[in-house]
Amino acid sequence: MCECHSVAHVQDARTAKPAFINRTQQCFAVKSAVNDFLDLARSTFCGLTEEIHLLADKYRNDHGLPQMKVVTIRPSSCPGPVIFIL
Secondary structure (H helix, E strand, O other), X not given: OHHHXXXXXXOOOXXXXXXXXXXXXXXXXXXXXXXXXXXXXXXXXXXXXXXXXXXXHHHHHHHOXXXXXXXXXXXXXOOOOEEEEO
């Protein structure tokens, strides 16, 4: 079990204080090609995250909102993080 565990994890993986960043880093701590579903989830997550940031950039430029930012929170009533563009 320990051998499989050490082989599957990226050696330079780190942790962070904010929960969302920590969960994201945990997803990427497992090497690719270990689990096809995890690889698909990571790819989807990266694509959606990029789309959200591109949309925020568009809103900033189109509506003159230079202070607008993307915020991630996790309300107690919600099972996962919620992303807001403020």
